[in-house]
Amino acid sequence: MKKINNPNKKRILIIDDNIHIHQDFKKVLLISKDKETDFDQLEQALLGKTSNQLEETYMIDCASQGEEGLKMIEESLRKKEPYAVAFVDVRMPPGWDGVKTISKIWEIYPDIQIVICTAYSDYSWDELFNKFGNTDKLLILKKPFDNIEVRQITQTLSKKWELNLIANLKMNELERNVQERTKELQHSEEKYRTMIENSNDMIWTLDTKGNFLYANKKSEDITGYKLKDGMGKPFIPIILEEDLEMVQNIFLDTLKGNSNHYEIRIHDVTQKKIITLSVNTAPIVKDEKIVGTVSFGRDITERKQTENKILKLKEFNEAIVTNLSEGIIVENNDGIINFANPAMLRMLGYKNDELVGSHWKLFVPDDQVEIVKCANKRRNRGEFDKYEMELKKKSGERISVLVSGVPLNQNGTYTGLLAAFTDITQLKQAEHALRKSEKQFRLIAENTSDNIAITTFDLKATYQYLSPSLKSMVGYDQKDLLGKSFFNFVHPEDKKVIVPLLKKYLNMKIKKLLTGKESKVSETIEYRFINKAGKWRNFQSTVNLIGKQLITLTRDITERKKAEEAIKIGRERLKMLNKIIRHDLSNDFVVIKSATKIFKATSDVDMLTEIEKRVNKSLETIANYREYEYFIDSNSNLNEVELRKLINNLIVEFPNIKFNIQGNCKVYGDDALGSIFINLITNSIKHGNSSEIGIKISSDRNLCKIKFIDNGIGIPDKIKDKIFNEGFFYGKTGHTGIGLHIVRKTVESYGGSITVKKNKPNGAVFIIVLKKALKKLG
Numbered sequence: 001m002k003k004i005n006n007p008n009k010k011r012i013l014i015i016d017d018n019i020h021i022h023q024d025f026k027k028v029l030l031i032s033k034d035k036e037t038d039f040d041q042l043e044q045a046l047l048g049k050t051s052n053q054l055e056e057t058y059m060i061d062c063a064s065q066g067e068e069g070l071k072m073i074e075e076s077l078r079k080k081e082p083y084a085v086a087f088v089d090v091r092m093p094p095g096w097d098g099v100k101t102i103s104k105i106w107e108i109y110p111d112i113q114i115v116i117c118t119a120y121s122d123y124s125w126d127e128l129f130n131k132f133g134n135t136d137k138l139l140i141l142k143k144p145f146d147n148i149e150v151r152q153i154t155q156t157l158s159k160k161w162e163l164n165l166i167a168n169l170k171m172n173e174l175e176r177n178v179q180e181r182t183k184e185l186q187h188s189e190e191k192y193r194t195m196i197e198n199s200n201d202m203i204w205t206l207d208t209k210g211n212f213l214y215a216n217k218k219s220e221d222i223t224g225y226k227l228k229d230g231m232g233k234p235f236i237p238i239i240l241e242e243d244l245e246m247v248q249n250i251f252l253d254t255l256k257g258n259s260n261h262y263e264i265r266i267h268d269v270t271q272k273k274i275i276t277l278s279v280n281t282a283p284i285v286k287d288e289k290i291v292g293t294v295s296f297g298r299d300i301t302e303r304k305q306t307e308n309k310i311l312k313l314k315e316f317n318e319a320i321v322t323n324l325s326e327g328i329i330v331e332n333n334d335g336i337i338n339f340a341n342p343a344m345l346r347m348l349g350y351k352n353d354e355l356v357g358s359h360w361k362l363f364v365p366d367d368q369v370e371i372v373k374c375a376n377k378r379r380n381r382g383e384f385d386k387y388e389m390e391l392k393k394k395s396g397e398r399i400s401v402l403v404s405g406v407p408l409n410q411n412g413t414y415t416g417l418l419a420a421f422t423d424i425t426q427l428k429q430a431e432h433a434l435r436k437s438e439k440q441f442r443l444i445a446e447n448t449s450d451n452i453a454i455t456t457f458d459l460k461a462t463y464q465y466l467s468p469s470l471k472s473m474v475g476y477d478q479k480d481l482l483g484k485s486f487f488n489f490v491h492p493e494d495k496k497v498i499v500p501l502l503k504k505y506l507n508m509k510i511k512k513l514l515t516g517k518e519s520k521v522s523e524t525i526e527y528r529f530i531n532k533a534g535k536w537r538n539f540q541s542t543v544n545l546i547g548k549q550l551i552t553l554t555r556d557i558t559e560r561k562k563a564e565e566a567i568k569i570g571r572e573r574l575k576m577l578n579k580i581i582r583h584d585l586s587n588d589f590v591v592i593k594s595a596t597k598i599f600k601a602t603s604d605v606d607m608l609t610e611i612e613k614r615v616n617k618s619l620e621t622i623a624n625y626r627e628y629e630y631f632i633d634s635n636s637n638l639n640e641v642e643l644r645k646l647i648n649n650l651i652v653e654f655p656n657i658k659f660n661i662q663g664n665c666k667v668y669g670d671d672a673l674g675s676i677f678i679n680l681i682t683n684s685i686k687h688g689n690s691s692e693i694g695i696k697i698s699s700d701r702n703l704c705k706i707k708f709i710d711n712g713i714g715i716p717d718k719i720k721d722k723i724f725n726e727g728f729f730y731g732k733t734g735h736t737g738i739g740l741h742i743v744r745k746t747v748e749s750y751g752g753s754i755t756v757k758k759n760k761p762n763g764a765v766f767i768i769v770l771k772k773a774l775k776k777l778g
Contacts, residue, residue: 010162028150054509073105083109088116093409113160118140139153152310197217208292225268250281258283279295297651335361375405380407384404391412391421453466453467455549456549461484487499641673649679651681654685707767753769
């Protein structure tokens with residue numbers, strides 16, 4: 001071949017009627033230089049090669065038919081940009097098959113390296129040998145092929161093509177020089193020797209006894225033997241013992257005047273490395289007499305290693321098929337089994353000679369035959385399919401299998417199929433058990449009084465399923481909530497607790513993905529949920545993370561929360577009662593008892609006065625306790641209260657006090673609210689000596705403010721922060737110390753507050769702030 005353009009760009013041609021195969025070759029061969037395959041790493045470890053030695057730059061073209069591929073090769077030769085390697089499919093209907101395509105290609109371009117690709121036994125090696133002769137330019141690659149195998153074949157064959165190209169160019173150059181300078185070379189052996197010495201091939205000559213007469217420097221480079229040490233000695237010691245007889249026979253045949261081509265293995269000088277040579281040998285004729293032989297040897301060690309790797313890969317692939325857990329069969333278009341792997345034999349319980357040669361109806365139950373027939377029709381159309389069916393074992397037992405069928409074609413004609421069978425009997429049994437379990441779960445979910453919900457596992461927590469009990473719990477139908485976020489119905493204050501919990505779940509899921517460890521989390525939370533009527537209900541949910549969903553079991557605990565609150569209030573009431581009894585009443589009764597003893601002993605009238613005083617004080621304590629009890633029992637149901645109307649009804653009990661009432665507002669309260677106002681007015685009169693009390697009512701957005709302003713003696717600054725504390729009393733008029741404490745507790749139960757400040761020029765100002773009723777006053 002003449003000199004070509006850009007020989008470093010290896011051009012690869014893919015001839016296959018399947019465009020997906022084109023894409024597969026490109027994915028395998030167009031690999032970036034920064035990637036290194038496992039095979040590269042293995043070769044580096046075993047052979048000491050770096051990944052850079054394995055990298056090649058390819059230009060890949062594709063053709064769908066043999067005729068198209070031939071035209072592309074003709075065009076490449078015209079542009080002096082020939083292809084190095086061609087991958088040719090055996091079957092390419094409706095045009096030429098692979099064998100005809102290769103024959104046409106080699107007619108115009110015999111130097112190209114060709115890999116014939118097939119998933120079937122269309123042609124035996126013997127048939128290909130008879131067709132193309134004993135050529136080293138053709139390899140067979142069985143489908144499905146391994147990525148590493150394809151890359152290694154491409155790399156090796158393109159390198160071989162390059163070396164052949166270089167060698168041919170040099171040989172052409174050598175031949176041209178020989179023709180042009182024959183006369184000069186006849187007179188200049190030195191020039192001839194220089195050319196031989198610089199050849200990339202080993203060149204040596206032997207006499208008729210098999211002794212070395214000459215070997216060029218390339219021979220020394222490849223074998224490590226020094227020229228001076230080998231001259232005059234026989235070639236036999238460097239030949240591998242297994243090849244010795246063959247080489248001797250060829251040598252004798254060459255001495256008979258015949259040229260020979262063969263491969264031999266020789267030792268290097270260390271006797272540790274084996275070198276494989278491709279050798280062409282011819283007789284040396286002088287004066288019409290054979291005086292020896294001349295040989296040209298090319299080092300093909302790497303190519304042979306590649307071929308061995310390919311062979312091992314082939315054996316490996318065969319081992320995979322043999323040892324697959326899935327059953328594999330190959331049958332012809334008449335349904336006769338031609339091949340069954342060991343897994344298929346074990347699956348059905350047959351021996352190889354019982355199954356191979358029989359019809360598929362042997363192991364297909366009668367009620368499954370139609371399934372197979374329909375599948376075969378699809379395969380006849382060239383379709384790949386996958387389906388489930390049942391097979392009958394030799395014992396009569398039925399098993400469930402998943403079948404993957406691949407049609408086999410030759411010259412566009414359906415010839416049979418390759419099918420893989422996966423035993424899914426246990427999987428089907430598990431599915432049946434799961435369906436049964438799911439049915440039981442659904443029965444429980446549909447009838448439980450608690451609500452079962454499934455939401456997405458994200459920060460929206462979108463409802464995907466809700467059990468029917470939802471209606472009775474919150475009044476919503478399932479359609480009202482499905483597809484909506486759980487957080488749309490949760491009290492804003494409770495979101496602050498639930499969102500961090502959901503983030504915790506997400507972090508655990510991420511940790512599982514990173515570490516591969518399962519993180520199982522179950523949490524119980526309480527929150528407020530708004531029902532369809534707009535009322536907040538107290539819910540308790542147990543939350544479990546399962547896969548990518550949150551499963552919650554929810555119950556309404558509103559009544560329980562009310563009961564708990566009632567119990568809490570009752571406990572406070574009992575606690576307060578206990579303190580009153582232990583402290584105030586006990587003290588009074590002790591004084592009364594002592595005064596009674598003194599009176600009995602002395603008839604001292606002052607003791608009767610003390611007894612009367614203590615009895616009155618105890619009665620006042622009991623009256624205050626009634627107010628506290630009233631506060632506990634009556635504030636559970638709040639209603640709208642018009643403040644001015646309430647105060648006007650209260651002040652009639654104080655005819656000697658001058659009142660000045662301004663403003664009005666509506667608040668949420670009950671009858672205990674009147675007790676608060678009575679308590680404040682009474683304290684102002686009794687303890688502050690007030691004669692005038694001003695009551696100012698104002699409102700601001702959602703709040704009402706009530707100010708009680710008196711002209712009494714006021715409250716000292718040092719006790720302002722203590723007067724609302726339980727048990728605190730001050731001065732001679734102080735009694736049990738629970739009056740203002742009850743007032744504060746009652747106001748706080750309404751969600752309000754109470755404070756006190758100094759009035760100018762004298763007196764005190766009590767300020768109560770309560771929640772404003774939303775309806776406007778009439």
